[in-house]
Amino acid sequence: MRWAKEIFKHLFLLTALFVASMLIIISVAVYLWQSTDEGRLPAKTAVVLHAINNNLVSLDINIRPPRIVTGGGGGGSPLLREDLYIPVxxxxxxxxxxYRPQGEGPFPIIMYYHGGAFLEGYGNIDTHDNIIRALAARTGSVVIAPSYRVAPDYIFPTAVEDSYSAIEWAVDHADTFNGDIDRLSVAGDSAGGNIATVTAMMSRDRDGPDILSQVLLYPLTTFKDVPFESREIYDSGYYLLSRQVMYRARDFYTPEEVMWTNPYTSPLHAEDLSGLPPALIITAEFDPLRDEGEAYAxxxxxxxxxxRATRYRGVMHGFVSFYEVMQSGRYGLQETSxxxxxxxxxxxxITDRYNLQVRQPPQxxxxVRxxxxxxxxxxxxxxxxGADLLNQ
Structure with missing residues (x-):
């Protein structure tokens, strides 16, 4: 029996040594991932970015739920999903x-425009399905997400005209999905944030539907070469948006320089922004679009x-879409909802006085979570x- 105790003792020590070694390796790895030239990242942000930038996980959130789906953390009754085509x-x-709640309504309507640099292959309604669904659940609203046409096949103004046509379609057909046209809002992220505020401008200019509010998540607000500090510091692409992609978007979506100053591409430089609906603008600390979003606010x-303008510290471009794995993303989704x-x-x-709120990383x-x-x-x-190396 003594020899068995000795073996067990040695196995226990080897196991403890292995666990301790792994903890040290993991701690060192996370510490190194947190250390960047642009500043020290929170652990969760560092791990998520490492995984994405090293192709260990996919950026696409390709979720295809059944026709009746749960709300994605919003609670309440299941949502009804409908995929269809609309004329533009x-x-x-x-x-x-x-996505719409079950029941008679009428329910508020949110037009949600997905990001993706106005370019084919950078984003669509499938990659943004989780946030579209979550907003419907958390706001008790009908959320409509049109898949507008993008460059290089379609240049400005196709994307914004498609998006505005989608608003007109929603208003004209609200009775068919129990929507309330008196409670109509626009929202979007990145390029979609640009489209959201531009469609609000178009509706104002064309005496179109009344827009109740607008939510812009880390929006692109200008195609001009404005010397924003955030564009200079965070342009490498490590934070999920690069200067190269921004130039590519400009070259294909707005190939003529005269387009860069059009208020429907660069709302930051519009001569008249009065009469637009109340806005929530959310920006991210580690994002090349941070400064132009705040300048627009x-x-x-x-x-x-x-x-209302809120900068979230310690996070990167697109962080709200990662609400399922990042607490700051959950905060951003909660604020939006x-x-x-x-x-x-x-x-x-909220008042019309500019006041940037800075939200700290989770405390x-x-x-701890x-x-x-x-x-x-x-x-x-x-x-x-390690397993991939062994299999090579």
């Missing part, structure tokens, strides 16, 4: 996805538009990388 300019039809305020609910209930309390128990999950994900990534 030029006798063309474009795909559109709709300031311009809206100067024009008398009620605006709360703003839209308040707009629908006519309880928004307390949320920070993010840290723990970051190390667990890191362990998985290291194990996966």
């Amino acid at each position: 300019q030029g006798d063309v039809q474009i795909p559109m996805r709709m 300031e311009r809206l305020a100067e024009e008398g538009v009620p605006v 709360s703003f839209l609910r308040q707009a629908n209930q006519n309880t928004l309390q 307390g128990l949320d920070r 993010d840290q723990t999950e970051a190390f667990a994900i890191a362990a998985y990534l290291i194990g996966r990388s």
Whole structure:
């Protein structure tokens, strides 16, 4: 029996040594991933970016739920999903996805425009399905996401004209999906944030549908060569958007320089922003589009538009789409949903004075949760990388 105890003792020591070694390796790896030339990243942000930039996970969130789906963390009754085609300019039809609550309504309507640099292959309604679905669940709204046509096959103004036509379609057909045209908002991320505010401008200029509110997540607001600090610092592409992609978007979507100053491509430089709906603009610290989003919020305020601007520290471009794995993404989704609910209930309390709120990375128990999950994900990534090496 003594020899068995000795073997067990040695096995226990070897196991403890192995676990301790792995913890050290994981800790060192996460520390190194957190260290960047642009600043030190929170652990969760560092791990997610490492996984994406090293092709260990896919950026695409290619979720195809059944026709009746759950709300993605929003609670409440299941949502109804509908994929259909709607007519736009030029006798063309474009795909559109709709999530709506069950019941008689009428329900508020949110037009959501996905990001993707106005380019084919950079984003679509499938890659943004999780946020579209979550907004429907968390706001009790009908969320309509049109798949507007993009460059290089279609240059400006096709994308924004398609997007505006989608608003007109929604208003004309609201009775068919229990929508309330008196509670109509626009929202979008990145290029989609640009489209959201541009469609609000088009509706104002064309005496179109009244837009109740707008939510712009890290929006592109100018195609001009403006010397923004964030464009210079975070342009490498490591933070999910590069200067190269931005130039590519400009070259293909707005191939003529005269297009760069058009208010429907560069709303930051529009002569008149008055009369636009109250806005929530969310930016990310590690994002080349950060400064132009905040500059647009300031311009809206100067024009008398009620605006709420929030910068989230420690996160990168597109972070709200990662709400399922990043606590800051959940915060951003919560702020977006709360703003839209308040707009629908006519309880928004914001002024037209510009005031940038800076939201710190998760603290307390949320920070512990993010840290723990970051190390667990890191362990998985290291194990996966090791297995891939052994299989080569």
